[in-house]
Amino acid sequence: MHSSSNCADCNCKVSIFKNLTPLELALINSSRFQVSYKAGEIIFKQGTPSPYFVCVTSGLAKIYIEGYGKNLILALIKPVDYIFGPGIYVDNRHYYSASAVEDCQACLVDVTVFKKLIRENPDFAEEFIKRVSLQSIFNFDQVISLTQKQMHGRIADVIFYLCDKIYCQNPFELTISRQDLADLSGMSKESAIRILKEFKEEGILTLSGNTLEVLNPKQLRQISETG
Amino acid sequence: MHSSSNCADCNCKVSIFKNLTPLELALINSSRFQVSYKAGEIIFKQGTPSPYFVCVTSGLAKIYIEGYGKNLILALIKPVDYIFGPGIYVDNRHYYSASAVEDCQACLVDVTVFKKLIRENPDFAEEFIKRVSLQSIFNFDQVISLTQKQMHGRIADVIFYLCDKIYCQNPFELTISRQDLADLSGMSKESAIRILKEFKEEGILTLSGNTLEVLNPKQLRQISETG
DNA sequence: TGAAAAAATTGCTTTATATCAATTTATTAT
DNA sequence: ATAATAAATTGATATAAAGCAATTTTTTCA
Incomplete structure (x- = not known):
């Protein structure tokens, strides 16, 4: 800057x-x-x-x-x-x-x-x-996270990382690609996309364009912890 | 000592x-x-x-x-x-x-x-x-190894670790349990056992009692590298 | 602006791996 | 030595997740 x-x-x-x-x-x-x-x-x-x-x-x-x-x-x-x-x-x-x-x-x-x-x-x-x-x-x-959690838990962890440690706001503008999201969570990009979609459908978050808002951090935390 | x-x-x-x-x-x-x-x-x-x-x-x-x-x-x-x-x-x-x-x-x-x-x-x-x-x-x-290799590659890596870095001999006396082997390679103990069995059947190693000998390090290296 | 390239999305299929249950082998303690 | 306990082994089944292919959306660039 x-x-x-x-x-x-x-x-x-x-x-x-x-x-x-x-x-x-x-x-x-x-x-x-x-x-x-x-x-x-x-x-x-x-x-x-x-x-x-x-x-x-x-x-x-x-x-x-x-x-x-x-x-x-x-x-x-x-x-x-x-x-x-x-x-x-x-x-x-x-x-x-x-x-x-x-x-x-x-x-x-x-x-x-x-x-x-x-x-x-x-x-x-x-x-x-x-x-x-x-x-x-x-x-x-x-x-x-990578070796002991299933995909939902890993994506939850990555979302918390982005929200709390990197962009430090909610909602935030996702400037990384889906492939990056996959490379952060150790899965294929298709899987990463599917899980984001599920999270949207369950009302845990919204994702329009590249603006991501965590709506239900409690549930997301739960998903992170139950693996 | x-x-x-x-x-x-x-x-x-x-x-x-x-x-x-x-x-x-x-x-x-x-x-x-x-x-x-x-x-x-x-x-x-x-x-x-x-x-x-x-x-x-x-x-x-x-x-x-x-x-x-x-x-x-x-x-x-x-x-x-x-x-x-x-x-x-x-x-x-x-x-x-x-x-x-x-x-x-x-x-x-x-x-x-x-x-x-x-x-x-x-x-x-x-x-x-x-x-x-x-x-x-x-x-x-x-x-x-844990996130990008399949089970065979991970077990191969663990065997090299034990042989080259820990026991420093071949054959060597395996003093860790199968559960430890599984916890080193991020899989269930059943899977670890099954893969050891396959390696035995393919003549890559012998394992009698707890004495493990690597017979074909070249093939094991190959397995490690192809994931 | 429009074409081309890249990225994202979706459904389908395959497979790697965990889990469960049963059995055998090895170890420990009486 | 023998019973009791723990560890290892094996087979059968269930499932999480990857891979593939097709399509849509977005981005890039001439």
Whole structure:
């Protein structure tokens, strides 16, 4: 949304940077550059080297694993959040791909600078570990949903994720495709569509065009919990 | 296996401790105590407070998420490896349970000591982040196997995991139950048993008593890859 | 604006996998 | 050693979910 010539003044700073000193922010700023991505464009590909910490400052991106014939979306990334995979401390390769779902702007920061600050600032390191841990907990929930719930429960979970964590409003404008919805919930797009239709018919939600409104969150929660 | 009165001399040290100074090891040692678990005993339960870094020095343990009616085993933990969940940097709660599969011995270390060392020793912190990252990459592989492969491929993956990562020999003595096998591969125990039987009939492996030998790793790899 | 391409939708069919029930084998405790 | 209990195995049945094909709607682009 808003860009700045300086990280110190930037109002699009990721919260993980909150413990950095002005000097440290200046270091980040000096290695930083801005990039724009059109909807659909690849930000990086699974398997390629991973030289940047990617901070999404506008739009919406997805990170996804390219599996056996289909994709699994691990998360949607909205402003102001970052993309920073586990490969950076292992072999400097990406273990998932990222692409822009809506037009995006991002700031890229050199990973060596990032790693240097992790070593030098314990508060920053601790905050980073905390964020990695939260991500891990989120992944646990996700894997349980994907492996132990039936399709209705999985779609319910994805709708709550979109409503509560991504678009943060109800009704909301669905900017991701049905295929993305399927890749988030680990099913075929046909199945995802059918279940949305059922939910409409049962009055749990409305979906006209791409505007989705959850009408009966209690029932949807019930569906999520009974699997 | 071997215990010691002092972490500095211990031959059961987890590799993550390699960057600690003698003084730091002494600090760990001072807060450490040893515990024995019989096969089947719970080490800790999902949802409970998480005050210890658990280092498994003998036997075999499992960490598993208690989901909707069934469990998902995230990993088996063998000597010398540690159990240290993401809750420690979040809300000090366990996000998975742990129990002994074989009789186990473990050293428990106070998490506050662990966290203190993470702040004070950047090499240790970096090594820890690296280990967390490796864990995360392993989980990615696991979730793709669980969500995108059919049962044969998932069982193949679990057999490779057991053979290459846990028992580290072929043939090996299967010390986990069929239910554990099912909880590792996200299916019912009946299905797991049926697929093992098929693999036997096709000459891919032998399984007499609980001794499993992979006879045709190439074909098993093929099955793993074609899903 | 209109044609072409892509995305979404729907019905039908097939299949992978769970569930249930019964039986056998192995383990534990008296 | 033997009964009691738990684990493993097997077969039969039910069903959740994918795949396929056809159609409609939406989007893109010349």
